[in-house]
Amino acid sequence: MAVKPSNQQLQSKEATLFRHLVQNYETKQYKKGLKAAEQILRKQPDHGDTQAMKALILSNQGKQDEAFELCKTALKNAMKSHVCWHVYGLLYRGVRNYEEALKAYRFALKLDPDSVQIQRDLALLQAQMRDFTGLTASRQQMLQAKPQLRSNWTALAIAQHLNGDLAAAEDILHRYEETLKQTPGKGDMEHQEAVLYKNTIIAENGDMQRALEHLEGVYKNAIDRVAVMEMKAEYLLKLEKKAEAEKAYRSLLNRNTERRAYFEGLEKACGLDRSKKEDQAKLLELYEEYASKSERRDAARRMPLDFLEGDVFREHADRYLRRMFTKGVPSTFANTKQLYADPVKMETIVDLVKGYSEEEPYTNGGAEQREANGGIERSESSKAVSPEVIAKNWGLSVNYFLAQHYDYYLCRDAERAQQHIERAIEISASKTDYTYHMTRARIMKHQGNTAAASKAMDAAREMDKSDRYINTKCAKYQLRNDEHQPAIDTMGMFTRKEAVGGPLGDLLDMQCVWFITEDGESYLRQGKYALALKRFKSVYDIFDTWTDDQFDFHSFSLRKGMIRAYIDMMRWEDKLREHPFFSRAALSAIRILTLLHDRPELVKGGHMNGTGHSSAEKKAAAKARKAAEKAEAEKKLAAAKKATPKTDDEDAKKKEDADPQGTEAFKNIGDKPLEEAMKYLSPLLELSPKSLAAQVAGFEVYIRRKKYLPALKCFLAVRELDSSSPRVHELGSRLKLALKADSSDLPSAVKETIEAAFPNKHADEDITKHNEHYLERHANSAPHVQAVIRVRRAADDKSAEKSAGDLNKTLESETVALEDALAGLSLLDDIEAETTAKEKYTEAARKRFPEASAFSAR
Structure with a gap:
């Protein structure tokens, strides 16, 4: 300076x-x-x-x-x-x-x-x-x-x-x-x-x-050779110089034959259109040209499945799947699940794989079956593999594929998925490969059995304790089962031992957003709102830090000459808060803050972190808190003894967390929760305007602040994004009720604007009747019934018993999903239903979803 x-x-x-x-x-x-x-x-x-x-x-x-x-x-x-x-x-x-x-x-x-x-x-x-x-x-x-x-x-x-x-x-x-x-x-x-x-x-x-x-x-002197080649190919294609563009894209493919963007550019350069049947044969010939050059090339064999149809698709899919299953490639389902967007292709694939489960590879019968299906002969590389290994790969791959198929959300059948994954584990018989055990845990998770899923994932982790990926997956599943300390201990195997605050402190320092978000969502499920909000605030602060971190690059990029990367960084930073993790944390924080506005008593007593009212529960919580504080103090003292003394030129020591439970911060926002919610909401509405959840969150905040024009804007956005959503009925009815209640206090200009965009045709009693008629039309849909009940609540309808009965009926529907049942359970708490009604709902849900931990725990 x-x-x-x-x-x-x-x-x-x-x-x-x-x-x-x-x-x-x-x-x-x-x-x-x-x-x-x-x-x-x-x-x-x-x-x-x-x-x-x-x-x-x-x-x-x-x-x-x-x-x-x-x-x-x-x-x-x-x-x-x-x-x-x-x-x-x-x-x-x-x-x-x-x-x-x-x-x-x-x-x-x-x-x-x-x-x-x-x-x-x-x-x-x-x-x-x-x-x-x-x-x-x-x-x-x-x-x-x-x-x-x-x-x-x-x-x-x-x-x-x-x-x-x-x-x-x-x-x-x-x-x-x-x-x-x-x-x-x-x-x-x-x-x-x-x-x-x-x-x-x-x-x-x-x-x-x-x-x-x-x-x-x-061109000749450029150091970034790949970037120059890509730019040249792109310019030639835009200038309609297709012959030269084709040559440029072929040069790129000679460098990297697995880059889908190069193949797509080559298709355009050759003037071929995937949607035209007359071009599909030429496209297939083009891809087979590249596939024939090496047995190891996958993209050239996989990409034709995107545009082929009918018998040609079946033939090519058969060849592709047989090749992958013979090699025993575990990622086969991940490579093909995008095709499930087309129901016909999904049916063809599963029909082929079911057929494989009944045949033996490379026996006489298998050869005849392959010939009938238009299969291919063994490649040179596979001929060196023994028939026993091929047979094992075949059975393992087929069962693993079917397990993932039946676990996929478009065709979920947990029982069949469980059968196939157990068979795959039996065939594998490996004590170090956790892949199949991890999928078994995922199937349990989709059944709602978070406890069994956590246990199974931990067993998979034990198979390879040096693998960071399975370590983090295990911690995630433990948090989904609300096991905070085991999750921290699991992550602690790879965190710095000398970190202030232990593994959690290191995860915060390292800005491990996924863990902090999952931890906060777990506390939110348990009703520990202060701790949950503290975690979501940490995620918010991390994104703020990322925004501030760009400051150094304004000068650093010029010193190092990395100008194009700097421009990309600036544009990425402008849309930083449209990141999914920010959206998750922001939506959860808004949910807590709106709840705090509705129930300000949450900041009193033990409600902030989910402890009860009874003296015994309070004493137990206090005892546990003191024990945790003592253990933390001893840990810090031991670390301080081992630490080397700091010199003058080092930064001051980090301040200790004065509010580890988040209770003080929670109390401080008790008087202005909606103002705090706006910090999270504004970036969501600005950067994620196409998010239905963000617009619903905006409506929830604005309707409570009595800002009816912004609330109307959010409602209209929801209606435009998905006019068939039950949220449209719910938000529209609630907005009409709120406008009727505050009509005398609204300025005339606001009334005219609202009336022009959203005419209020129903009186209060008409809204109630309209709501019940809506229920009659959608009685078998859980999301629609839940929307009706939320409108009843807004209309001060105290018939909690009737609403509980309507929720129970939704569990009889064939279309009800586990997420719908869990949302109904949460809604019973919101409408303050009686304990017997909750028990009745839980019992019915347990019969429908016997594996779900949320219902068995009650």
Whole structure:
């Protein structure tokens, strides 16, 4: 951090100490820096720059409040010091208040327009905030100040590109190339990357012919050979130069014959259309050409199954499946299950595999059967394998395929799946291959038997304790069975032993999102809302950290010359929160927060983490908590004794978790749960507008906040996404009830807007009748019946007994799924049904789903 002396002059000795202070900060020797600052302030207590630097060190030690107070004092003492304003901006940046940091940087730059450090920090912050107009201006000034640096030219081109001015970005790169006296060599990575980046800008601007010509000029010297070949093939295809495009895609396939995108590009280059029957024979001939070149190639044999139909499909599927089963490839079902989207193809595949289960491979009868089915003879590689091994592979593969087939959601038959997986395990007889045991656990999970699934997965883990994959799968299944400590112990086999907070602390540090999400969902199932919300907040914070982590790459990517990767990273970050794990955590958090709004008493007593009201339960919970705290303290003490002492240049020690159970945070949001819910909801609605669950969550929050226009918008989105969903009936009825209740308080403009988009045709009693008529039409559908019951609840219908009876009837339907039965059980709690009604429902559900742990536990 280059610091000029301010208008507050220091004596020679103190000026030297100030330089040392800056150096100590830059080298993270904070104790020495504080000592130097104290020496200066003893001589000149009102020196603003020294106070600002001291505040910066305090901030890096985690003392944010003290740092801000001291920096404000420094500003009072030296209002026109660019150092103080720069530090003030750095403090705000440290707490993610980028707007205030930007203001402070701009004021500091006014005071010292020539400061390269302030200008660079301002540009980095503008990139972080996506202020591309301001970023372009900043990069322009930096280029004018130091035009000899290539990175300044590239940075300005990136700013203009991100700002949408592609022509200006290309012009900047071209102007820099003109200044070069000689072309950089092939080993100049920064130049090679800049050249390819310029090419992508030309292509993105739509000028494919010029992009192709430019690419031809740099083709021979390009280091990223694969990227250049892919770009050339893409440009040729878009320019309708199909002969050259075909040649380009064949060159790519010579490098990688398993890349589906290359085959799809080759199809287009050859002018072949999968949907046209006259082209399918030519396509099959094309794929067989590549398949015949090597016995190991799979994509060329698998891809024709996507477009072939009828007898030709059956013949090709038979050849493909026989080949895979003879080799004993476990991933055969995973490779073919996409074909199940077509019911005819699914029926053909299962018919073939059932036929295989009744024949012996490579016996006389088997040969005749293969010939009848249009099979193929043994390959050269398979001829070296003994008939016994082939027979074992065959029986194992067929049974494993059928086990996965019957476990698949489109054709689930748990009993048959169980029979086939047991047969596969019997044939395998391996004590180290956990693949088939893992599938057995998955079948149990789909039956709802989480306890047996957890036990079976743990048994699979025991077969190979050094395998991280099966270790994590086991931990996941343990969490699905609400076994928190066993799951942590399982993960602890691969976490750092010296990590603060044990395995869980290490998983949080390592941002293991899947474990944190599963842990939170488990606590939510148990009604331990404070702990669940704490976990979901951790996931939210991790995504915030990922957003902040990009800050370093704004400068790092320019130093290393990785410009195309940087642009991809920026675009990925813009849509970061549409990630499925963020959606899962956000939806679960919103569910807890809306529940907290409906039942504010949850923050009192032991409700926060699911403990009961009785004194005995409270004492037991307190005793368990004290024992856990004592064990954790002993563990930390032992770790502290083993740990080596930290030096001055290390960061301050991590703060211990002052709220390990999440109860304090849960209490703090008790008065404003819906405001907290908006933090999770806003990214969902912005980045996942096509998610039905996100729109329903938005409706739930807005209807409680009495924000009827946004609630209407969410309802209309749900109706557009799936007009047949029972949620449409439920949300529409609830919205009408809410509008009727608050009609006198609504502004006339809001009423007119709502009436235009969603006319309220029903009075209160008409909505109730309409709801019951809806029930009559959909009495056999569990989701529809549950929607009706939620409308009754919104209408203050107290007939919980009637609703419980309607839920019981849904269990008699042939179409009811395990998820529907579990949702009905949860709904009984929401409508506060009597204990006898819950027991009756549980008993009926147990008969329908005898393996499900959720019903046997009650």
